[in-house]
Amino acid sequence: MDDEALWPYGGGELTDGVPHLGELAVTAYGVALDRGRFHDKEIAAALGEDVGRVEEARKALQDLHLLSPTVPGRPVVPLDPEIAEAQLISPLEVAIARRRREIGRVHQELRTLAADYRARRGGPAGDVPITVYDDVDEVRREIDRARYGCTSERMSLQSGGGRPPELLEADREHTLELLRRGVRVRILYQHTARTSLATRTYVQEVTRRGAEVRTVGELSERLIIYDRKVAFIPKEQNERRPPGAAVVSEPTVVGYLCRSFETVWQIGRPFEVDGQPAEYQQLAEEVRMSIIRLMALGLKDEVIARRLGMAARTCRRHISAIMEEMGAVSRFQAGLMIGRQGLLTDDDLSGAAENGTTTGDCGR
Structure with a gap:
């Protein structure tokens, strides 16, 4: 639910739960002060506004105690804003003070028990790294x-x-x-x-x-x-x-x-949710090169999929497409082609050596 739904009167809104009057309500209040009363039709005619909108503005002013309540046979008259302020703010200040006392009590009680809990349950203390x-x-x-x-x-x-x-x-x-x-x-x-x-x-x-x-x-x-x-x-x-x-x-x-x-x-x-096609193409190429590099390290399909965070079936599809693009009929042949085409860096080749693989025995 949006702010307007919570506070619909006179174009008002909510900021941290505190209502603000809209421009129409403020203007209507000024007209009511000049006339000594708030009459919906009179205010609407004076401002050239729809009666329904003026009625909503009146309700907003009454909610803030800036107008007297609607009582049959009595006019609705403007009230002193300072008195309205005291009526609205005092309960809030009392509630805030009460909440602060409750927060302080909770902090004091639970922090007192926290050290005992950690000691008895073996949880991490400040000196346990x-x-x-x-x-x-x-x-x-x-x-x-x-x-x-x-x-x-x-x-x-x-x-x-x-x-x-x-x-x-x-x-x-x-x-x-x-x-x-x-x-x-x-x-x-x-x-x-x-x-x-x-x-x-x-x-x-x-x-x-x-x-x-x-x-x-x-x-x-x-x-x-x-x-x-x-x-x-x-x-x-x-x-x-x-x-x-x-x-x-x-x-x-x-x-x-x-x-x-x-x-x-x-x-x-x-991570741009609405990225451009060129960006997606570049990322897809990065994933492809990662697959090629991991293939050259002699890693199995399942391991490559796990390293790149994709399903094994999806990974196999990528590997098949790479082999087809290279014209390779086996992982062994693909490894040779990767090495010959210079698609690996010195770090990649070093990693392959540490793994006990080379581009010549990739996939065995």
Whole structure:
């Protein structure tokens, strides 16, 4: 529901829940002061306005105690704004004071219990630089705790292509809550995430609210860092169960992870939901070159798909197209052609050697 629906009278709007009168209501109030009363038809005639709009303006003025209530047989007359201000503000000030007392009480009681909870449950204390959790629920609780205390920035790497809609929906609320508090949010996806409708919808909403999202060809693993002080690194997934995570607060390690994030961020491309065709073509070419490079390293189709965050079937389709384009009838022949055409850098060739593969034995 939009602001106009919540406050429809006299063109008013809501700002942080406080109503503002529209121009018509303010002008009508001035005419009522001159005439000593507020009569809908008289005000409408004087202003050349529709009676219905003037009636809405009157209701808005009455809601703010600037006009007397409508009582049969009595005229509606202007009231003193200073008295109206006292009538409206006093209950709000009382409510704010009460909320502040409640907030203070909650902080005092829960912080008193927090140290005891950590000590008894073995949770991370301030002097424990790395804690590993196997239970995914414990990881979520620690992430919630870090998010609630986050004041400046959240950085995250999300490998694996597009994310499931249910995970995006949960993260959407958390991300918007951080943005409302003025926290800078930066997210890195892989290029393949751009083909996911759910991910594109999520990115469109969070970027409209101020988040920054970029994509790169490859991401090694998922990572979340809050305020450059605490990082979450997932454990290797086992038996199809959600993995646990290591919670890292050691400054040297967290600093290294932040620098690694910044390095990848600098080469990332902004995730433009309404990008130009030329941009998509360039990204597709980057994905193609990544596949060629990983083929030359001797990696299997499933491994290449996982590295690039795409389905194995999609990856095989790309590999078949590349081999057909080269005129290769086997992965071995494709590897030879890649080497001969100079499509690999020295770093790629070095990686192939470390893997125990060369462009001559690729795919064996």
